[in-house]
Amino acid sequence: MRAKRNIIWTVCCLAICLAGGCSGKIEIPTLPSPQSDEIPAGVPLAADLLFGTWEGGTETGTDNTNHFEQSYRIDFQSVDDGEALFSHWYVDALSATRDSVCNLAYSYTFDGSTLELTPHSSAKSEGAVAIKAVHTGDNRMALYTVKPNITTSLCTLERTSDPQPAITGVNRTMPKAGEKLIFTGRNLQFVDGIFLPTVQGEKEVPDFTSSSRQISFTLPEGDYVPGHIRFRASGAHVSSFSGAMFCTNCVFFHSFSTNGTSAPYTGSEFENTINITQSLFDKIKVVSSDDIPQGHCLTLAQEPVISPDRMLCYFDATPVPWAVDSGLDPGTGMLRFSFGDRINSVIAGSDGLITAKSKCKDVAIEMDIYVYSDGVPCWNTGFISFRLDKDQGKSLNQSWFAQTAPWELDAPMSFEDGWQTFTIPLSAFRITESEAYSTLGGLSSYLIKNRKQSIIKFLNYQLDALHPAQALSSFQFCIADMRLVPYGIPSNVQDND
Numbered sequence: 001m002r003a004k005r006n007i008i009w010t011v012c013c014l015a016i017c018l019a020g021g022c023s024g025k026i027e028i029p030t031l032p033s034p035q036s037d038e039i040p041a042g043v044p045l046a047a048d049l050l051f052g053t054w055e056g057g058t059e060t061g062t063d064n065t066n067h068f069e070q071s072y073r074i075d076f077q078s079v080d081d082g083e084a085l086f087s088h089w090y091v092d093a094l095s096a097t098r099d100s101v102c103n104l105a106y107s108y109t110f111d112g113s114t115l116e117l118t119p120h121s122s123a124k125s126e127g128a129v130a131i132k133a134v135h136t137g138d139n140r141m142a143l144y145t146v147k148p149n150i151t152t153s154l155c156t157l158e159r160t161s162d163p164q165p166a167i168t169g170v171n172r173t174m175p176k177a178g179e180k181l182i183f184t185g186r187n188l189q190f191v192d193g194i195f196l197p198t199v200q201g202e203k204e205v206p207d208f209t210s211s212s213r214q215i216s217f218t219l220p221e222g223d224y225v226p227g228h229i230r231f232r233a234s235g236a237h238v239s240s241f242s243g244a245m246f247c248t249n250c251v252f253f254h255s256f257s258t259n260g261t262s263a264p265y266t267g268s269e270f271e272n273t274i275n276i277t278q279s280l281f282d283k284i285k286v287v288s289s290d291d292i293p294q295g296h297c298l299t300l301a302q303e304p305v306i307s308p309d310r311m312l313c314y315f316d317a318t319p320v321p322w323a324v325d326s327g328l329d330p331g332t333g334m335l336r337f338s339f340g341d342r343i344n345s346v347i348a349g350s351d352g353l354i355t356a357k358s359k360c361k362d363v364a365i366e367m368d369i370y371v372y373s374d375g376v377p378c379w380n381t382g383f384i385s386f387r388l389d390k391d392q393g394k395s396l397n398q399s400w401f402a403q404t405a406p407w408e409l410d411a412p413m414s415f416e417d418g419w420q421t422f423t424i425p426l427s428a429f430r431i432t433e434s435e436a437y438s439t440l441g442g443l444s445s446y447l448i449k450n451r452k453q454s455i456i457k458f459l460n461y462q463l464d465a466l467h468p469a470q471a472l473s474s475f476q477f478c479i480a481d482m483r484l485v486p487y488g489i490p491s492n493v494q495d496n497d
Contacts, residue, residue: 052162075186078212086103106119188215196219249350283333286311314478328459358440
């Protein structure tokens with residue numbers, strides 16, 4: 001019956017059209033063009049007042065069910081630097097969900113009243129768009145996003161604080177005496193004292209070199225303990241801090257030795273690595289710093305390099321050619337182990353720095369690395385594929401995998417100053433967003449209970465537009481002292497003296 005009705009309906013419609021009921025010309029509605037918000041005229045602003053922190057926000061909704069709050073902050077560095085950091089927070093009252101994008105890097109130009117902010121390539125890859133900011137007087141700044149066909153108002157910012165120093169990165173977090181430490185950040189020209197954590201208390205660095213974006217010094221001898229390096233800015237009456245340093249008690253791979261045992265490798269750094277059908281290592285050599293073979297990339301360095309005691313060398317004891325991989329699972333080059341057991345070893349030995357209750361979002365994997373590419377100490381192709389559960393498939397977006405590299409197309413990672421620390425936040429593994437795996441205890445329990453193996457591979461495959469792959473005639477990747485450490489940098493604190 002339904003089919004018969006459909007036929008009748010179609011015939012009726014056709015009859016109406018043939019009788020002139022349809023003109024044969026369909027009117028397509030014209031959609032209105034997007035309208036840009038009006039941008040006011042700028043009011044002059046002194047460059048030294050621009051330099052600092054500007055904050056603002058918006059609120060919409062009339063009650064708790066539809067209230068939506070957004071906050072914005074821009075930290076402007078000096079006009080000479082022409083750099084800014086943009087942060088945005090929003091919260092939905094109904095679901096109590098808060099999210100954020102923090103410290104997206106921009107460059108800016110300033111004509112005395114109006115700013116044009118352009119996102120760096122890394123920020124652009126995260127969705128950042130161009131921003132226009134107009135000073136409207138009384139230290140108030142109207143903020144707009146600028147897209148090809150529309151300019152949209154965001155909010156009004158107000159200047160809230162003078163510039164303060166902030167540390168954003170360091171080349172080594174577990175250095176040895178005599179090594180050069182390089183800290184990056186912003187407004188570092190205000191730092192006038194640096195203090196290291198030692199058994200005896202804070203030890204002041206006798207000499208350092210600084211600019212607005214970088215501070216460097218040679219690490220003196222000392223009895224260092226896990227902690228944060230303090231950077232004092234007397235003029236601003238604040239102290240800034242590095243991330244966690246000297247966490248020797250958080251190392252879970254140092255010797256890379258099975259101690260001559262077999263599966264499950266009880267008592268070794270491979271304990272609980274079960275169901276091995278292949279070797280623990282493939283195309284990897286364990287090398288001692290006291291016995292580095294001739295031709296190893298560290299012997300080719302122009303200046304002597306201070307090295308960790310033991311290291312893993314991909315893919316051999318000397319550099320080898322590295323072709324572009326055709327897929328996401330190259331058959332050679334891997335380290336296989338039980339990450340669940342490695343988590344528990346850190347929990348047991350870190351003196352409370354890392355615990356079973358530690359939130360994964362507050363913890364990171366660190367390793368010291370030295371990379372050699374076509375005769376140059378740099379990393380400029382390929383990425384690490386760290387897989388907490390190696391049996392979860394083959395995908396760049398797998399939630400149990402972290403696919404990451406610290407270099408970019410226009411910014412190779414240099415090792416001219418020696419080894420560098422490479423950091424992988426545990427939040428890079430999206431599975432840690434799940435409640436069951438959000439703590440180290442929950443994650444390690446799952447991995448051990450379900451007899452899961454982890455694996456580290458290197459892929460010379462395009463990760464994204466910022467990380468294209470290229471073939472190398474000579475490549476070597478060295479890893480040492482893999483560890484779990486607290487992740488994050490403490491906020492500045494006011495100094496009373």
